Each structure stands twice: as C-alpha cells, then as structure tokens.
Amino acid sequence: MKKIVNDVNxxxxxxxxxxxKSAPKKLRKLDYGTIVxxxxxxxxxxxxxxxxxxxxxxxxxxxxxxxxxxxxxxxxVFTSPTPDxxxxxxKAVATDKGVLCVVKNYTGDVMNFEMAIEMAxxxxxxxxxxxxxxxxxxxxxxxxxxxxxxxxxxFVHKIAGAKAEQGAELPEVKAVAEKVIANxxxxxxxxxxxxxxxxxxxxxxxxxxxxxxxxxxxxxPGTHREKLRPANEIAKMLVDQILADLxxxxxxxxxxxxxxxxxxxxxxxxxxxxxxxxxxxxxxAVYDTMVGNYMTxxxxxGFSITLLRLDDELKGLYDxxxxxxxWKK
Amino acid sequence: MKKIVNDVNxxxxxxxxxxxKSAPKKLRKLDYGTIVxxxxxxxxxxxxxxxxxxxxxxxxxxxxxxxxxxxxxxxxVFTSPTPDxxxxxxKAVATDKGVLCVVKNYTGDVMNFEMAIEMAxxxxxxxxxxxxxxxxxxxxxxxxxxxxxxxxxxFVHKIAGAKAEQGAELPEVKAVAEKVIANxxxxxxxxxxxxxxxxxxxxxxxxxxxxxxxxxxxxxPGTHREKLRPANEIAKMLVDQILADLxxxxxxxxxxxxxxxxxxxxxxxxxxxxxxxxxxxxxxAVYDTMVGNYMTxxxxxGFSITLLRLDDELKGLYDxxxxxxxWKK
Numbered sequence: 001m002k003k004i005v006n007d008v009n010x011x012x013x014x015x016x017x018x019x020x021k022s023a024p025k026k027l028r029k030l031d032y033g034t035i036v037x038x039x040x041x042x043x044x045x046x047x048x049x050x051x052x053x054x055x056x057x058x059x060x061x062x063x064x065x066x067x068x069x070x071x072x073x074x075x076x077v078f079t080s081p082t083p084d085x086x087x088x089x090x091k092a093v094a095t096d097k098g099v100l101c102v103v104k105n106y107t108g109d110v111m112n113f114e115m116a117i118e119m120a121x122x123x124x125x126x127x128x129x130x131x132x133x134x135x136x137x138x139x140x141x142x143x144x145x146x147x148x149x150x151x152x153x154x155f156v157h158k159i160a161g162a163k164a165e166q167g168a169e170l171p172e173v174k175a176v177a178e179k180v181i182a183n184x185x186x187x188x189x190x191x192x193x194x195x196x197x198x199x200x201x202x203x204x205x206x207x208x209x210x211x212x213x214x215x216x217x218x219x220x221p222g223t224h225r226e227k228l229r230p231a232n233e234i235a236k237m238l239v240d241q242i243l244a245d246l247x248x249x250x251x252x253x254x255x256x257x258x259x260x261x262x263x264x265x266x267x268x269x270x271x272x273x274x275x276x277x278x279x280x281x282x283x284x285a286v287y288d289t290m291v292g293n294y295m296t297x298x299x300x301x302g303f304s305i306t307l308l309r310l311d312d313e314l315k316g317l318y319d320x321x322x323x324x325x326x327w328k329k
Numbered sequence: 330m331k332k333i334v335n336d337v338n339x340x341x342x343x344x345x346x347x348x349x350k351s352a353p354k355k356l357r358k359l360d361y362g363t364i365v366x367x368x369x370x371x372x373x374x375x376x377x378x379x380x381x382x383x384x385x386x387x388x389x390x391x392x393x394x395x396x397x398x399x400x401x402x403x404x405x406v407f408t409s410p411t412p413d414x415x416x417x418x419x420k421a422v423a424t425d426k427g428v429l430c431v432v433k434n435y436t437g438d439v440m441n442f443e444m445a446i447e448m449a450x451x452x453x454x455x456x457x458x459x460x461x462x463x464x465x466x467x468x469x470x471x472x473x474x475x476x477x478x479x480x481x482x483x484f485v486h487k488i489a490g491a492k493a494e495q496g497a498e499l500p501e502v503k504a505v506a507e508k509v510i511a512n513x514x515x516x517x518x519x520x521x522x523x524x525x526x527x528x529x530x531x532x533x534x535x536x537x538x539x540x541x542x543x544x545x546x547x548x549x550p551g552t553h554r555e556k557l558r559p560a561n562e563i564a565k566m567l568v569d570q571i572l573a574d575l576x577x578x579x580x581x582x583x584x585x586x587x588x589x590x591x592x593x594x595x596x597x598x599x600x601x602x603x604x605x606x607x608x609x610x611x612x613x614a615v616y617d618t619m620v621g622n623y624m625t626x627x628x629x630x631g632f633s634i635t636l637l638r639l640d641d642e643l644k645g646l647y648d649x650x651x652x653x654x655x656w657k658k
Contacts, residue, residue: 002520002537004596004632006559015595018602022586022618057594191331194593208331230335257351262591264523264628265386266344267333273347289351291654293622299593299630303333325620328657 001200008197012054012076019061023325026065030092033085034074036061037092046164046173047093050102050157052109053078055298056217062326063154068161077196078218080108086116090127098126098170100177102156104149105133128170130177132156134186136245137214137222150217151258151295151306152184162320183309185246187238190215190260190302191228213237217297232274238305239278248309252287256306261296263303271303330529337526341383341405348390352654355394359421362414363403365390366421375493375502376422379431379486381438382407385546388624391655392483397490406525407547409437415445419456427455427499429506431485433478434462457499459506461485463515465574466543466551479546480587480624480635481513491649512638514575516567519544519589519631520557542566546626561603567634568607577638581616585635590625592632600632
C-alpha cells in the first residue's frame with residue numbers, strides 16, 4: 001500500500017480536521033467525532049444532515065454550507081457512523097423546524113440513522129429521513145437490501161438543501177427529497193481498486209485487461225467483469241442500463257460524470273463527450289452537466305454516470321445558490 | 330496501461346470536446362485545434378491567453394471564463410501547442426486593448442508562444458507575455474532553463490484575469506501578473522507515475538516504498554528519491570524549501586494543496602491539516618486555502634504545495650468573482 005498518510009488508524013480525524021481548516025470561517029468540526037457543521041448555525045430552517053463512511057470525499061463534508069447540508073457525519077472508512085455520532089450531529093444543528101437526514105441505502109447506515117432519529121425523538125427533536133437508492137446496477141448486494149445509494153445522493157443534498165434554505169416545513173423538504181430519489185439513477189465501473197488505509201491491501205483485484213461493471217462505491221461487486229473496452233462502449237453500457245430503468249425521453253436531465261477518486265479528468269471528459277452526443281440521439285435534452293470527483297471511493301480508478309430527470313420544481317431548486325467546498329453555484 | 334479512452338492518438342480532441350460540451354453556453358471550441366474560448370467574446374478588455382501541453386486538466390481550459398482566461402490552447406499530452414495553434418487562439422480573442430499570454434516556463438512553450446506573439450504582431454495584434462516559474466525544486470531541468478512553471482500558474486490566471494476584467498491596460502495587467510509570479514512558490518512530490526496515453530507506459534518508475542521529491546508536472550525528475558515517509562514529514566520538507574526561497578513571515582498567504590490527478594482528497598486534506606498548523610507556528614497567516622486537483626499530471630499520485638504571498642492589491646484581485654469550470658468565486 002502506498003499512501004500519503006501519517007497513521008492509518010487516524011486518517012478520518014486528520015482528514016476532517018484538514019478539511020475544516022481549509023474553510024475555518026464556514027465550517028466547524030464538533031469535538032465529538034468526525035462531524036462537520038456550518039460555522040454559524042442557521043435557525044428557522046429544517047436542518048439537513050447526511051453522512052456515511054469516510055472514503056467518499058468530497059462527500060459528505062464537502063457539501064456542508066449554504067444551500068446544501070447543515071451537518072455531515074463521517075464514520076471510519078467505508079463504515080457507517082454510529083448512532084451516537086449521528087445523534088451528536090443532529091443535536092448540533094436541530095431547529096424548531098426539525099431535521100431531515102439523507103441516508104444512502106446500506107444496511108448499517110439505515111439502521112444507525114434510524115436509531116439516532118429515535119434517540120433524538122427522546123430528546124424532543126423532530127427528525128425524519130430519506131433513503132437514497134439510485135444505483136441501477138444490482139439489487140441486494142454485499143452491504144445492501146435493495147439498491148445502493150451512490151453519486152445521485154448529491155442531488156438530494158442540493159435540491160432538498162435549497163428547499164430547506166427557503167424555509168419550507170419538514171414534510172415539504174422530505175417530499176422534494178423523495179422526488180429527487182424517484183428521478184435519479186446512477187451506474188458505475190472501475191478499472192483499478194482502492195485500498196482502505198487500515199486494511200493495507202486492495203479491496204479486490206482486477207487483471208491488467210479487466211474492468212468491473214456496476215461496481216459499488218466501496219469496491220463491492222457489480223453486475224459482471226469483462227475485458228476493458230473503449231470508453232464509448234463502456235459509457236453506452238452504463239447509460240443504456242440507466243435509461244432502461246426510468247423513462248427519460250422528452251425530459252430535461254442533469255448529467256453527472258463522477259470520478260471515483262483516481263480517475264483523471266481527461267478520461268471523465270472523454271466519457272462526457274460520448275454521453276452528451278448519445279443522450280441527444282435518444283431525444284433527451286441536457287439542462288446541466290457536472291464532471292469531476294463528487295462521490296469517490298478513495299483512489300479507485302473508474303467512473304459513474306448519474307442522470308437526474310427534471311421538472312420545473314426540481315429545476316428551480318437545482319438553480320438556487322450553493323456555497324460549499326465541493327459545489328458552488 | 331489501463332485507461333478509459335477510445336483512441337490513444339485522439340485523447341486531446343475528445344477530451345476538449347467533452348469539456349466544452351459540459352458547459353456549451355459558456356465555452357466554445359475553435360475548429361482549428363484543441364483551443365477553448367469563452368462562448369461570448371468579451372470586448373473592451375485585455376484578452377488573457379494561456380495553454381501548454383494537455384494532461385494537466387483542469388488546466389488550462391478549466392480556467393476559461395469570466396474573471397480568468399479568455400482562451401486556453403492545448404497541445405498534445407505534455408507537449409507545447411504549436412505557434413500556429415497559439416496564434417489561432419490569440420486571434421480568436423484579441424481586442425484593441427491587446428492580449429497577454431501566460432506561459433509556464435518550459436523551453437518549448439516559451440519558444441512557441443514567443444513565435445505566435447511575433448506572428449500576431451505581423452497581423453497588427455498587440456500581444457505580450459509573462460513566464461511563470463514558481464517551482465522551487467530544481468533549476469535547469471529536463472525541459473527547462475531556469476525554474477519550471479507549475480501549479481502557481483493558476484494564481485496568475487486568477488489575479489491577472491481579475492485585473493483584465495476591470496478594464497486595465499495591457500502594461501497594467503502584465504505588471505500584476507509579474508507581481509503574482511514574484512510572490513508565488515511551489516514544490517511537488519509523487520508516489521506513483523503517470524502514463525502518456527500514446528506512449529503506453531509510465532514515464533518513470535518508483536519502487537513500492539519510494540517517492541520522488543521535487544517532481545515536475547510531467548513526471549520529470551525532482552531533487553531526489555527516498556523512502557516514503559509520513560505525510561507530515563513530506564509536507565514539512567516541501568514547505569521548508571518554499572519558505573527558504575521567499576520571505577513569507579508577517580504576510581498573509583493563499584495556500585494551494587494541489588493533487589496531481591490520482592491522489593484522493595483524503596490525502597490532500599491530511600497534508601493540509603499539517604500545513605495549516607505549521608504555517609501558523611511560523612507566524613504566517615493563511616488568508617484562503619484551496620485543496621483539490623488544479624494542475625495535474627494525468628493520473629499521477631502525489632501533490633504539490635503552493636504559497637502565494639499577498640499584499641492589498643493581490644488580495645483585492647484574488648477576491649474578485651470568477652466563473653470557470655474549475656474555479657468559481
């Protein structure tokens with residue numbers, strides 16, 4: 001394992017400290033655990049809390065700020081934060097309007113966020129949650145019952161974040177978050193694995209000419225392995241599976257070409273070049289496009305494609321300002 | 330070589346097309362070569378042109394837009410654009426106020442930009458240039474006489490870009506660009522090499538426990554190789570060499586922790602965690618911090634540190650708005 005780290009058992013703490021120190025006027029780390037909140041708590045709005053295992057940077061702390069999250073709770077690498085940690089995050093940002101948690105669909109995450117919300121209720125904090133399950137690759141995988149939550153999660157942060165910032169009530173913020181979830185689909189692939197620092201060796205192995213299609217953001221297995229093919233063929237395979245799952249025809253979409261952490265922008269733009277032309281052929285109009293590292297798997301090499309289907313409400317909220325480390329608008 | 334590409338001899342064209350298609354309302358690609366300009370030419374200001382070999386994405390096309398560049402000219406991977414290409418870029422954006430080219434200090438780049446500026450003069454276009462040489466690692470290296478131009482270049486784009494946007498004259502824009510160059514220093518390192526697609530094999534090799542200190546952004550040799558050490562020790566080595574070169578004491582600085590393309594954000598934030606504390610110990614106040622992939626070497630794993638020394642003029646221009654793919658303010 002070759003990594004630029006100090007102590008493999010302390011990467012989460014040092015990383016979150018380093019992240020907060022990059023924007024000390026905007027972000028604050030709680031003393032309890034690797035939990036990031038806005039430097040100035042915003043009252044009078046539903047507080048948005050997300051989180052999950054570390055290793056997906058900039059998710060989720062990179063999305064804390066005006067127009068998006070109020071709090072991100074990070075577990076150790078690829079491991080859900082504990083209920084206690086989530087509770088601390090909820091308590092730090094809760095307002096009279098309540099708290100909405102945005103949870104990616106992994107068994108541990110869902111269980112721990114549910115427990116934290118129950119514990120918050122005992123302290124008279126009104127909290128609810130939504131579960132993101134945008135990955136069309138597999139059902140009932142290694143860590144999940146049902147579909148996995150992957151890069152589409154950032155659109156829930158963005159759009160529910162905008163709704164909350166407008167002063168909407170908890171059921172309204174939850175409803176629009178669920179609308180995003182109903183309209184977003186993703187699928188990914190990888191050509192190189194990643195290594196959890198404390199584990200010291202890659203989570204899986206691929207032959208020199210092999211790729212994994214449908215891979216999860218923890219390197220968990222996808223639909224199949226095959227020989228590496230040209231970028232356009234790979235991108236077509238992913239887009240086709242997304243389009244087979246949801247009817248995007250005649251709708252405007254936001255396209256996210258997401259790098260898994262170790263993929264150069266060169267490759268992501270080559271993929272985007274194909275995807276834009278291909279969607280046009282399919283009669284799908286692109287409203288906006290994002291290309292870069294938004295939901296990663298440490299240094300995994302690969303990418304995912306996410307398509308968000310828009311209506312006027314989602315488009316309006318998507319266009320609202322956001323000021324976070326990883327997404328400024 | 331494992332890459333997500335279609336044709337190794339056409340990566341530059343497909344990449345630039347894919348980049349422009351990610352923001353078609355803001356960017357346009359010239360028919361002639363891999364040259365990116367703002368979709369709407371802005372008159373009444375000095376036009377800022379930069380460029381260099383491809384492989385450093387998001388540099389330089391990712392910095393085209395309001396408040397930064399008017400044009401980015403991309404050569405093939407790690408190869409200067411030709412004088413003809415640079416001339417086409419200059420002609421596409423030139424205004425009555427003239428053109429300033431921002432050139433990284435590599436022999437080929439300087440020669441080709443100089444030739445293009447002479448050719449532009451023959452067509453009655455007033456053009457001038459500055460040469461960025463922020464890398465404190467080595468002098469007179471593989472491709473350079475004098476110091477190399479690396480990640481500090483983006484501060485020249487930002488600050489000279491802001492000055493140009495304000496309607497300043499060519500000598501004023503050039504003067505502030507040179508002021509940035511006089512006040513910015515960088516140094517980098519790598520733990521894994523990158524592969525030029527058309528070459529098909531890594532540009533250098535490192536043992537499993539080895540790193541290269543002072544590496545250039547084309548993987549060219551640095552000051553020395555040694556065994557991999559903890560992140561904090563590596564960061565201290567780079568910062569110390571930067572501080573030995575320019576007196577930052579008592580000044581405010583902008584810190585850039587730049588990923589080389591394949592480095593996960595986790596590691597960059599761990600580096601930042603040390604650098605922020607260390608600068609404070611040295612009596613150097615941090616005005617702003619940027620952490621991410623800003624000047625890369627395809628998928629090389631490693632990072633560089635850049636420190637920009639501010640005065641009131643530079644700070645004011647640094648704070649001006651920018652709207653580009655890679656830098657929004």
